[in-house]
Amino acid sequence: MPTFRTPWRGAAAAFALNGFLLGAWASRVPAVAERHGLSEAELGFMILLMGLGALVSFPLAGRLSDALGAVRLTRRMAPVYLLSLVLAGLAPSPLTLGAALVLFGAAHGAMDVAMNGWAAEVERQMGRSVMSSIHAMWSFGAGIGAASGLAAVGLGLTVGLHFALAALAVGAAMGPFLSVPWTSRIAPRQGRAPVFALPRGPLILVGLIALSSGFGEGAMVDWSAILLREGIGATEARAALGYTVYSGSMVAMRLCADRLVVRLGPGPVARAGGLTAALGVALVTGPMSFPLALAGFALMGLGLAVLVPLAFSRAAADPEIPPGQAIASVATMGYGSVLMGPALIGLIAEATSLRLAFMLLGLCALLAAALAPVLGGKGTRPVAATGQDITSFSRK
Secondary structure: OOOOOOHHHHHHHHHHHHHHHHHHHHHOHHHHHHHHOOOHHHHHHHHHHHHHHHHHHHHHHHHHHHHHOHHHHHHHHHHHHHHHHHHHHHOOOHHHHHHHHHHHHHHHHHHHHHHHHHHHHHHHHHOOOOHHHHHHHHHHHHHHHHHHHHHHHHHOOOHHHHHHHHHHHHHHHHHHHHOOOOOOOOOOOOOOOOOOOOOOOOHHHHHHHHHHHHHHHHHHHHHHHHHHHHHHOOOHHHHHHHHHHHHHHHHHHHHHHHHHHHHHOHHHHHHHHHHHHHHHHHHHHOOOOHHHHHHHHHHHHHHHOOHHHHHHHHHHOOOOOOHHHHHHHHHHHHHHHHHHHHHHHHHHHHHOOHHHHHHHHHHHHHHHHHHHHHHOOOOOOOOOOOOOOOOOOOOO
């Protein structure tokens, strides 16, 4: 096998593909709404269908991941995910669009669970923390996918042609890495999956960390630009810089966070991440100026970047629950907060102010910092697994 096609790059390619397709979709949402004549409420319903598709897929994907293997399921879901984006772009009516988005969300969610299981296996085989750097490839892929939308608009491509070309290009680019030879060291496990994949035992606390991070990530997507426009009167172009700075700092932190985890352990890194994000919220919601707001968004990106990768790594290492089901349960809480968080921010903002609503993100970040010890202490390391053994975290 060529050394360039390493297990790390195989898992990272899955994350990059997953992020790229979601970024490509997000970049053309206004065009999709215009094409089908959707009102804001109708568009919101379509996006909700996509989210529901993902939530429903989590428990099934967790069960299949444990039964078939995370790598095999990732490889099977990738073509379905690629096809679902094309179908969403070619949908001739709102009804078919809704059906395509349910499939798109389900494929995204199932692949998300499976590829996190694959990343956890790679982490165990390498014997050190690599989950954050692999997650960085998702953020990188999402950015490239969004950029493809800007290019498509500039070239005058229809949504259908853009999505078809995007799926073909990313499939061809990532396919060779997705097929990296891999033999799982975790034996397949059968079991009944719950109707709703919710964590139990200590994983409830891990799920709350994912929920806290997901709440902040969802709010940043939908409300960061509006906060800058309403809070300091930023222009539309300058307001867009808020999320750009946030995303850039998140990618940068995820690329170097694994070294911190190896040196300090996941618990201290998660605690520092939560406190850093809370400080960022304080800057954003305090006496606002554009430079301070951008600094706050950067700190939020740096802090939130480490929480979800560490939560998934801890879920896959649970000594009681099979990895697929554990990851699915944590993903349900994290993704559910991404979906519901922005709506809650809107309700609080309507009753009070957007700045006050954003303070809730700070409380969530502080909650994640308080719960950080559940992820493990200094000296915690992923270890190679054999047979049905899964990584355990030292509890000090």
